[in-house]
Amino acid sequence: MGNWQQxxxxxxxxxxxxxxxxxxxAAEKVTSYIKNAQFEEAINVIRQTEALLNELDFETKMSRVxxxxxxxxxxxxxxxxxxxSQLQNLEKPSVNVTFDLSDVKAEAMNQFTKRDFKLVDSSxxxxxxxxxxRNFYLDIFNPEKDAETHYNNLxxxxxxxxxxxxxxxxxxxxxxTELTNAWLETLDxxxxxxxxxxxxxxxxxxxxxxxxxx
Numbered sequence: 001m002g003n004w005q006q007x008x009x010x011x012x013x014x015x016x017x018x019x020x021x022x023x024x025x026a027a028e029k030v031t032s033y034i035k036n037a038q039f040e041e042a043i044n045v046i047r048q049t050e051a052l053l054n055e056l057d058f059e060t061k062m063s064r065v066x067x068x069x070x071x072x073x074x075x076x077x078x079x080x081x082x083x084x085s086q087l088q089n090l091e092k093p094s095v096n097v098t099f100d101l102s103d104v105k106a107e108a109m110n111q112f113t114k115r116d117f118k119l120v121d122s123s124x125x126x127x128x129x130x131x132x133x134r135n136f137y138l139d140i141f142n143p144e145k146d147a148e149t150h151y152n153n154l155x156x157x158x159x160x161x162x163x164x165x166x167x168x169x170x171x172x173x174x175x176x177t178e179l180t181n182a183w184l185e186t187l188d189x190x191x192x193x194x195x196x197x198x199x200x201x202x203x204x205x206x207x208x209x210x211x212x213x214x
Contacts, residue, residue, distance in 0.1 A: 019053055099168060101125070104140055104202065108166045111205040115212060125153075127166065134162060136198060141165040141176045150176075154183050158191060164198035164213070173201040173214060 026049035033042035105127070109119060112129055120135065121128035129136045137160045139153045150165075157163040165180070167173040176199055184192060198213040205211050 022049060022052060099143055099172075101140065101142065104166070104168050107202050107206070108140065108200070111200075111202055114209065115205075135160070136162045136164070138164050138166050138198065138200070141167045141172050143168075143172050143175060147179055150179055151183055154180065158187070158195065161194055162196050162198055164200070166200045167202065169203040170201060173199060173204075177214065 026045055029045045030042045033039070033045065101124075105122075108127060112127075113119070115131075117129040117131045117136070119127065120130045125140045125142065127138050127140065129138065137157045139150075139157070141150070154163065165176040167176050180197055180199065184197070187195075200213055201211070204214075
């Protein structure tokens with residue numbers, strides 16, 4: 001409720017109370033005059049009271065003002081709503097996440113060891129993990145590398161059963177998934193039969209211990 005509306009209601013309540021007090025006081029005066037046979041004075045009090053109450057008649061005298069004030073408030077709220085919608089439509093500034101291989105690799109080591117994976121082998125971008133009796137041959141997905149580089153990594157590891165990528169965040173995970181799906185289309189059916197693709201999203205893994213591969 002607007003500040004003016006609170007003041008308006010307070011003033012209206014005060015006026016209503018004032019009207020009631022005037023009626024009570026006038027009734028007492030009229031009764032007193034009638035008891036004393038002062039009929040002309042009683043009539044004058046009645047006329048004065050009616051005139052005063054008409055001046056204080058909130059419903060008839062001030063309804064137009066209230067309508068105008070309500071219209072004013074509606075226009076202000078509509079303007080604020082429009083401004084808010086315009087602000088929401090403004091393009092949010094993009095946030096570029098820097099790719100740092102050493103940081104991503106350290107985070108991958110942290111997240112996978114939390115999930116009972118044992119690091120067996122590691123090179124610049126390659127990480128081989130063992131969990132139970134299964135080996136996972138994974139490459140850290142560098143979004144700055146071209147598609148051909150990633151295709152070559154997949155071709156090299158295609159001889160294994162569990163291969164894939166470790167991605168820094170949701171955006172790189174989506175890119176890696178699309179690239180891998182395109183690569184799978186180039187393989188013959190026999191090569192794909194026993195192949196399992198594993199794509200890890202480190203950002204999602206940090207947020208939820210239950211998350212592993214996409």
